[in-house]
Amino acid sequence: MGELVGPRLYSCYKCKNHVSLHDDIISKEFQGRNGRAFLFSHVMNIVLGVKEDRQLMTGLHTVADIHCGDCHELLGWKYERAYDSTQKYKEGKFILEKSKIVKENW
Template sequence: MGLIYRTFLEGNNIYACSQCKTHLATEDFILSKQFQGKYGQAYLFHQVVNIIQGDEQDRTMTTGLHTIKDVLCTKCNTILGWIYIKAYNDDNKYKEGKCVLESKLLIEAH
């Protein structure tokens, strides 16, 4: 592994890692704020930058079985949420490839 290049986002309402302030996404990337994470409210993003993905795992949620991966901050390795790899229910297919981040672990950067 060489240097890890971090992407810096521009725009209003940038969401960053609360631990190390690495940029992760902007308000424009949010698909929904109606998600439930481990720590309360969570946001569904169609795109997130500066993350590492963990191993695939199956997780049963209120909406059924999903295959997901943990999503970690590329700089401080905090687990920030998860990414949907596969949804087994047609109603949830739209989530595949999308990323959920815990609102409690985000800060707004400017």
């Protein structure tokens, strides 16, 4: 029987840089710029862009784009601030677009 070599990971689809753990997924029911996206509690090996206000499907948010720390591919964004009280749970959380990440150790 094959044993897992480590935790199940998500990596940048372009350069395979590890960007998050499967266990850090909060929800798979999000929408990104290019289709489905996942909400994560933590990410790693990324570079944050400039904070900006953006009108998203759920209202106005202050967000910062997330780029791969190695190849600088745009992977998603970080929720810095939610203006609607029902969206506050997203603050400090991260969106990674499903089309921009790949599974490893599955």
